[in-house]
Amino acid sequence: MLFNVFDVSIRDRSPAGIKSEPEEDNGFYPSPQHNKSSRQEYEYKPKKVKVEHDKKAKKRKHEYEEDEEDEGIKHKKKIKDKKGTDGKKVKKEEEEKWKWWEEERYTDGSKWRFLEHKGPVFAPPYEPLPDKVKFYYDGKPMKLSASAEEVATFFAKMLDHEYTTKDIFRKNFFKDWRKEMTSEEKSVITDLNKCDFSEMSEYFKAQSEARKQMSKEEKQKIKEENERLLQEYGFCIMDNHKERIGNFRIEPPGLFRGRGDHPKMGMLKRRIRPEDIIINCSKDSKHPKPPPGTKWKEVRHDNKVTWLASWTENIQGSIKYIMLNPSSRIKGEKDWQKYETARRLKKCVDRIRAQYREDWKSKEMRIRQRAVALYFIDKLALRAGNEKEEGETADTVGCCSLRVEHIKLYPKLDDQEYVVEFDFLGKDSIRYYNKIPVEKRVFKNLQLFLENKQPEDDLFDRLNTSILNKHLQELMDGLTAKVFRTYNASITLQQQLKELTSDDSIPAKILSYNRANRAVAILCNHQRAPPKTFEKSMQNLQNKIDEKQTQLSAARKQLKAAKADHKASHDDKSKKAVEVKRKAVQRIEEQLMKLQVQATDREENKQIALGTSKLNYLDPRISVAWYLLCTEDILYLRLLAVNYYLIRASFFVCLFVVFLYYDIMSNPPADK
């Protein structure tokens, strides 16, 4: 099988909660049993190289590290040679490396035994504006109280943003702002339109400009201070290991920026105090200290959860958490488990598909609805679609919450039959628009579901996510609606890579990878706002291409002339000249091709976000396998750039060990 090329030596144990099932060669990700020999090779050769050519190996290592930096891979110490023949330094770093994926897991539902941390970092206190920066009401300067001024600065900082032109935003802001005013201020300031924040806004712009202009030393100082904070608060000890915390800073106060048409946009997100914070840590740990003169809301010791601290946010009343970084064991394990569940789905997806097709014919309406919804989730990678409280959030839907108004049925459209048109706002108010032909049975069912309904009625009125997931659970252990998204994303990447990858040049291969990735992003509807500078940068690129083309024809002309010259004289000098010109043409041709590929790639990527699928949906093992296959004997680290998201979890860091070994194998030191 194409992508079953190596063993990453990570699957000696199954992730927690996953029953180890016998592997079969199913063409979906590598399996441990098949590739023992290749694994040995990967592990052996570099060590040998290292022992025999210690100095050279050392030097090489440095080169790699630079290259790693180039590609943004910062886990240097984790890639160090296991043997540690380099001496103490390596040995020490070896101790830091932790192969958590080789460890036993808790089976009692607990997430840790020991947890110690220093608590969150609070937002810096408000610094009042200098007196010269004035706020004007109705044209007249007005000195605001500290709390009213602070909230005013939140608005002033957003003045250039579209948000501040929106009615709801302004209304919400003004209402909450007034709550922070003194009664005197309240009586004066009654109309937002009469408020002039422009001096404040200018002041902040000047400040950020000044920050950019700071000297190297000043910038360095800030960087060091940040680093210190990170070192002190950014890590915790969980079960004997130092782990990076994801968000150790408490969210600063500000104005709520909901996405899409959010009814609460502009509301004041209040400042979080220690009294709002619940600390979670183990009993026998050194408990974090609240800032002097303050208290925590609560300190608890719940090892059934993974968070270190939490607070309740005032806009939606939801709980926010401080949790570990994706590189942590706890997140990595979950990630791994997710992909293993997707692999299990692959084994029974045919059966499930057959089942829901059968269910389209059911006598029971609820079963038909369930079956059609599942078909959409599977075929279109729609999200489950939980119910949401009306009026509390933007009006968005997923599969189960689709309404009549979100689909249109066309018995015939152009040359296709039974076409369904979807048009709705999904997560983050991203529009999902798609026209797809469906099977006749699905179409007839949809017509049935639509009967006697108003546009705002639910399409699947007998279905919700909990019913659907309960059903899925019966079909496969651990199966939920979102597993289909993971599964279909990963399998699409794999299929597309197979289909698209040619034996072409490296840039063409990168383009293939990006195209495969793009197919996934399109499937999952991962969109982005086109970069602000898109048109301009596209034009720049086109100019470069034109220029290169001119260069090319000039170079070709020169080559021709040189050839003619050589034909006439037949001397060595002219022969050399022909060679030089020929090389020049070749070089320019390559450059031109690279530019053209780049242009295509960028154009196709205009509105598509690849990051989300890389980060959350694509099993990194597929990318690694592809990468190893198509680079064969020369390792282009550049290719790694196609998926730096691989480093997301340290589980996947081990994949880089494979890279490194592979690299050393392919570039044996020249000792003859």
Added chain:
DNA sequence: AGTTGTACTTAGTAGTTTTCCA
């Protein structure tokens, strides 16, 4: 069966840093 609360994953944006290339 519906409702509520909690915990965790997935998502796009904005800002910063690094790299690339003339």
Added chain:
DNA sequence: TGGAAAACTACTAAGTACAACT
């Protein structure tokens, strides 16, 4: 060497899922 572009990080909103409760 500096400006554009790419890469990367931080941030936090917005989903999914599930258990406990009613």
